[in-house]
Amino acid sequence: MPEPGSTTTEPVIALRGATATLGARPVLRGIDLTVRRGEVAALLGANGSGKSTAVRSVIGQVPLTGGSIELFGTPLRRFRSWARIGYVPQRTTAAGGVPATIREVVSSGRLSRTKLGLLRKADRAAVDRAIDLVGLADRAKDSVNALSGGQHQRVLIARALAAEPELLIMDEPMAGVDLASQEILAATLREQVAAGTTVLLVLHELGPLEPLIDRAIVLRDGCVMHDGPPPKALGQHALPGHDHVHPHAASEPVRTGLLS
Numbered sequence: 001m002p003e004p005g006s007t008t009t010e011p012v013i014a015l016r017g018a019t020a021t022l023g024a025r026p027v028l029r030g031i032d033l034t035v036r037r038g039e040v041a042a043l044l045g046a047n048g049s050g051k052s053t054a055v056r057s058v059i060g061q062v063p064l065t066g067g068s069i070e071l072f073g074t075p076l077r078r079f080r081s082w083a084r085i086g087y088v089p090q091r092t093t094a095a096g097g098v099p100a101t102i103r104e105v106v107s108s109g110r111l112s113r114t115k116l117g118l119l120r121k122a123d124r125a126a127v128d129r130a131i132d133l134v135g136l137a138d139r140a141k142d143s144v145n146a147l148s149g150g151q152h153q154r155v156l157i158a159r160a161l162a163a164e165p166e167l168l169i170m171d172e173p174m175a176g177v178d179l180a181s182q183e184i185l186a187a188t189l190r191e192q193v194a195a196g197t198t199v200l201l202v203l204h205e206l207g208p209l210e211p212l213i214d215r216a217i218v219l220r221d222g223c224v225m226h227d228g229p230p231p232k233a234l235g236q237h238a239l240p241g242h243d244h245v246h247p248h249a250a251s252e253p254v255r256t257g258l259l260s
């Protein structure tokens, strides 16, 4: 949550000239990207344009070969406050073959906030709140092995929310999620954004999240080709198969997200 008196311009994520290579392939080729406190930024682009690699570099899973990353003003190599960040990876399941309940999986997301892994009353309340936010309160004791793909995704998002992160990074949170679940996730995100959470999302299309998004950053071949307000048409052009955007007309209203 924003500190009292903090400005909305404080960079939470700052990538400068970021380059990364996977195998022999240059995947990020000089990315500049700043996400400021309270912003909701969507990372768009065709398959293979480098979106997942960019967010994985932000959380330290992919090392940079050049350039720099700062999180909350601290160089990534010195950053230790991982409880401030909630990360929802791309297309994994919450189950992993392990018998666990929804509450147990979501509780694991709270451990970073605890001492010695002991969940106190406030921690249990945060876990319950996260489960409630994604609309699974009545299923909390159910095994995650019995959930649909969309429900898994909701559990993973609740797991990220349980730590009450200031920055939420989600890699295609709507992938494989039906429309009803998408609406629930959009409502969940709306609450987080209203509470001041900064959000970086990888998306293929804006869909139900469109009204929440302040900025769209479009990648192509590991480079930023658009960084600005998401024009309406971008929703279509972010669909698989579209790897280009049209410059938006000057007459288009600037979308400011939640408050517009």
Ligand SMILES: Nc1ncnc2c1ncn2[C@@H]1O[C@H](COP(=O)(O)OP(=O)(O)OP(=O)(O)O)[C@@H](O)[C@H]1O
Pocket: 022, 023, 024, 025, 027, 045, 046, 047, 048, 049, 050, 051, 052, 053, 054
């Ligand atoms: N482990 C790896 N080794 C080598 N190349 C990889 C590896 N992982 C990804 N790549 C390549 O890096 C490029 C960028 O991949 P990335 O997953 O970041 O793209 P993306 O924009 O997230 O794509 P998608 O929309 O399909 O999820 C792709 O060409 C991909 O084939």
